[in-house]
Amino acid sequence: MSADRRPLLLMTPAMIWLFGLMVVPCALILVLAFFRRGLYGGIEYTWTLENLALVFDPLYFQIFLKSAGIAGLSAAIACVLGYAAAYAIAAMPRRHQPMLLFFAVLPFWSNYLVRTYAWIVLLNREGLIVNLARWVGYEGELPQMLYSEQAVVIGLVYNYLPFVILSCYAPLSRLNPEVNEASRDLGASAWTTFRRVTLPMTVPGIATGFVFVFVLSIGNFVTPALLGGGQFQMIGNLVYAQFLTANDWPFGAALSMVLIAVMLGLLMGQAVMADRASGGKGARDG
Amino acid sequence: MAERHIFRLMLLILGVVFAFLYIPISVLVGLSFNDGGLPTAWTGFSTRWYGALLTNDDILKAAGNTLVVALFSTALSTVLGTLLAIGVEIRRRNGKWLETIIFAPMIIPDIVLAIALLSFFSLLGVKMGLHTIIVSHVVFNLAFVCAVVRARLKNFDWSIVEASGDLGASTFTTLRRVVVPVLMPAIIAGALLAFTLSVDEFIIAFFTAGAGRSSITLPMQIFAMIRFGVTPEINALATLVMAVSVVALALSQRLNKGELPGQ
Numbered sequence: 001m002s003a004d005r006r007p008l009l010l011m012t013p014a015m016i017w018l019f020g021l022m023v024v025p026c027a028l029i030l031v032l033a034f035f036r037r038g039l040y041g042g043i044e045y046t047w048t049l050e051n052l053a054l055v056f057d058p059l060y061f062q063i064f065l066k067s068a069g070i071a072g073l074s075a076a077i078a079c080v081l082g083y084a085a086a087y088a089i090a091a092m093p094r095r096h097q098p099m100l101l102f103f104a105v106l107p108f109w110s111n112y113l114v115r116t117y118a119w120i121v122l123l124n125r126e127g128l129i130v131n132l133a134r135w136v137g138y139e140g141e142l143p144q145m146l147y148s149e150q151a152v153v154i155g156l157v158y159n160y161l162p163f164v165i166l167s168c169y170a171p172l173s174r175l176n177p178e179v180n181e182a183s184r185d186l187g188a189s190a191w192t193t194f195r196r197v198t199l200p201m202t203v204p205g206i207a208t209g210f211v212f213v214f215v216l217s218i219g220n221f222v223t224p225a226l227l228g229g230g231q232f233q234m235i236g237n238l239v240y241a242q243f244l245t246a247n248d249w250p251f252g253a254a255l256s257m258v259l260i261a262v263m264l265g266l267l268m269g270q271a272v273m274a275d276r277a278s279g280g281k282g283a284r285d286g
Numbered sequence: 287m288a289e290r291h292i293f294r295l296m297l298l299i300l301g302v303v304f305a306f307l308y309i310p311i312s313v314l315v316g317l318s319f320n321d322g323g324l325p326t327a328w329t330g331f332s333t334r335w336y337g338a339l340l341t342n343d344d345i346l347k348a349a350g351n352t353l354v355v356a357l358f359s360t361a362l363s364t365v366l367g368t369l370l371a372i373g374v375e376i377r378r379r380n381g382k383w384l385e386t387i388i389f390a391p392m393i394i395p396d397i398v399l400a401i402a403l404l405s406f407f408s409l410l411g412v413k414m415g416l417h418t419i420i421v422s423h424v425v426f427n428l429a430f431v432c433a434v435v436r437a438r439l440k441n442f443d444w445s446i447v448e449a450s451g452d453l454g455a456s457t458f459t460t461l462r463r464v465v466v467p468v469l470m471p472a473i474i475a476g477a478l479l480a481f482t483l484s485v486d487e488f489i490i491a492f493f494t495a496g497a498g499r500s501s502i503t504l505p506m507q508i509f510a511m512i513r514f515g516v517t518p519e520i521n522a523l524a525t526l527v528m529a530v531s532v533v534a535l536a537l538s539q540r541l542n543k544g545e546l547p548g549q
Contacts, residue, residue, distance in 0.1 A: 004455055016364040016427050018387055021425050022394070025402035032405060035426065085303040088296040100300070107307050111486045111537045113505055117512050117524055118310035121317065121325065122517055128313055128325045137461040161307065219395045222488065226512055236397055239353060243401050243493070252401065258292030260398055 029260075032253035043249060051254035060238065064258070067234040071217035074156035075210045081157070082164025082209055083202075088170040089165070108162035115221065116155050117225050123151055147229030147273060155223040160216055165208035171205040172198075187248075204277035211270040215263045235259055311528065318525040323518030335522035345523060348507035355416055355491070355503060356484040359423035364477040366424065367431025372465060374432070375439040391429035399425065400493035407494065414496030422494045423484045426447065430483060431476035434542065439474035471541045478538035482531045 008284065033051055050052070054060060087099045107115060122128050124148040130142055140229040145151060175198065183193040217223075221236030242252025311327075318336070322329035339345055374380055376390070391399070403422050407414055447467075448514065465494040466473070490507035495501045500511075511520050 007373040007377040008375070010369040014370035014432070017428065018365055018391065021406075021421060022391060022402065024310070024346035025388065026398070027411070028406055029398070036358065037314060043383070055307060065320065071294070076525075081306070088299040088303075091293065092300075093297045097368045104307065106532065108309070109482070109523070110531050111505065111508075113488055113508050113512065114314070114528050115311065117508070117516075117520065121314055121521070122310055123517050126325065127516070133326055145497040157308065158306070166402060215395065217481045221397060223365075225357045226509075231497050239397060239401060243404060249405060250388075253405070256398060256401055263395060286380075 007264055014031070014071040016178075029165070029253045029256055033248055033257045035250045037248050037250050040251050042259060048250075051250045052257070054251055055254050055258050060255070061224045063233055063238055064235055067218050067236075068233065068262075070153060070156070071214045071220075074153050074217045075213035076152065077204065078157045078161050078164045078213045079168075079206050079210050082161050083162075083168045083206055085165050086168035086172050086205075087198075090175075097173070101166070104165045105162045110158060112222065113221055113226075115159055116223055119151065119158065120146060120229060123154075144201040146227065147232070149228070149232070151227040152224050152232065154233075156213070163212055164206075167203065167209040167212070168205040171202040175201060204274055207273055211266045215266055219263065314521055315525050318518065320518070320523035324523075325516075332446065335518045336526070338519050339522055342519065344502075345504075345507060345519075348373070348502050348504045351416060351501060352485055355423060356481050357417050358420045359364050359427055359484045360477050360481045361475075362420070363424045363427035363431050363480050365471060367428040367476060367480075368435050368466075368473050371432045371435035371439060372461070372469075373440070375436060388429060388432060391426040392433070394426075396489040398489075400490045404491065404493040414494055414500045416495075418494045418496065419491045419501065422490050423487060426487075426490075427480035428484060430479050431473075434476035434479060435469060435472050438469055438542075442468065475538040475542040478541070482534040482538075485534075486527070486531055487511070502540040 029233065032043070034049070036048045037052070055064070075125045080165055085104060089097055089104065092100060120127070125129075125144075125146070127146070133142060136154065179197060179201075180193055183197045184190070188196065218234075219236045219239075220234065223242045224232050224234040224237055225240075239252050239255050239259070242248045243275050246252075317323070317325060319331050320328055320335065321332035321334065323335060370388070376386075399422075403418075403425075404428045406420055412418060429460055447460055450464045451457075455463065486505060488503075488509060492506055492509070495503070495506065504523075508520065508523060508527070511517070511523075
């Protein structure tokens with residue numbers, strides 16, 4: 001056995017697995033999007049662009065836009081909160097930072113459904129927040145909190161916030177405190193130093209957090225289904241319906257394809273940006 | 287003076303964010319021990335809702351299914367992921383496409399992989415059930431095991447492999463008696479990670495379980511129950527599920543850290 005062959009031999013079983021159960025099925029989705037839907041929900045093997053055209057039909061495209069809006073809003077809120085938290089953690093004494101970071105990320109490790117359910121417990125009509133309001137003495141009518149767009153945004157922010165804290169903490173903890181001191185010595189205020197020195201150097205972390213929250217949110221179907229109520233639809237729910245209830249797989253595949261294209265575009269843009277940022281940093285370090 | 291104010295502001299931010307992160311799950315855990323089971327009033331500490339879980343056949347069946355799925359997918363992905371990691375690290379010069387394929391399962395949105403696998407199995411005419419959930423979970427699990435083991439291999443002393451070869455050991459013996467024992471903490475950490483991911487995974491299981499209730503997993507059961515509102519039983523079940531994943535992951539983290547001085 002030649003020395004060069006051995007590593008390939010070790011890799012083969014896993015590569016076969018990934019090829020057969022990831023690459024091929026994903027390629028299948030791409031192909032499926034161009035077939036016609038059969039009369040009784042099956043697939044008719046004639047080529048068509050109708051499915052793709054239907055995605056851009058105003059009826060469906062507006063769901064796309066709404067999903068993007070909700071994902072964008074969630075990502076923006078998560079970035080503000082996450083950056084503030086990461087900044088605060090990085091400002092604490094060094095020996096406490098690992099523990100703080102650990103507890104900031106701990107909820108991320110627990111079950112996604114459970115974390116979403118926790119908000120149903122808080123927000124439902126007999127939930128804790130309503131009870132708290134009654135207890136404080138508020139008698140008036142309370143707005144419907146659960147099963148709304150706001151509830152979906154809260155749920156998404158809650159679930160993905162730890163991720164943003166991690167992505168923002170990384171560049172913040174690498175900042176050289178002397179740079180900040182230099183800025184202050186040169187007469188800049190704390191706020192100016194933050195805005196002109198710290199923030200620009202940590203933008204890649206924010207961008208990473210934003211892109212990941214956006215990508216995870218726009219295709220999400222669990223949070224809208226649980227916190228948005230039955231009528232609420234995001235692109236994930238629409239895809240879900242095509243595959244599991246409406247039985248229009250080609251249209252579901254076309255929707256997924258557009259969704260994947262948006263996600264891939266963002267992730268690749270983020271990767272390029274991260275690459276450039278680390279390249280720039282390397283040059284400075286050198 | 288300003289520094290003091292800033293530090294206080296930082297503490298305030300930390301307080302707000304940690305409250306946001308922990309109040310919802312704490313309320314859930316607290317309510318699961320509330321005798322009355324309702325958020326309206328605390329009527330005393332009780333574990334009766336946990337007892338109620340043990341008499342719920344649907345939940346027990348789902349828990350059994352989850353265990354089967356998690357154990358098999360962990361076993362398979364630990365072997366495949368470890369071998370992949372060793373192969374990739376020995377080879378070193380890996381093309382970009384290879385790295386992408388190995389990294390992809392960790393970032394592909396669940397829903398995409400889920401519908402892709404559902405279409406794939408249906409078109410092939412594969413009857414879906416626990417076995418299809420298992421093979422599907424292996425896809426992302428093996429990537430995570432591989433990542434954990436590769437991190438350990440970054441500071442692996444390859445000269446001991448040469449030494450083993452020089453002393454006459456075959457490739458297989460070297461792998462079994464030298465490489466794997468050194469990697470063991472990382473392999474166990476990877477396996478624990480895979481186990482929790484599989485126990486918690488909902489979307490892919492939901493799509494690849496097939497019709498009927500026979501292969502329903504715990505997250506699928508929870509999803510079905512949550513849609514009908516809040517009950518003290520779900521509170522208890524949710525608390526248990528959360529405890530299992532946090533303990534397994536903390537353990538995994540610990541094992542890995544002990545062996546990675548550089549990190």
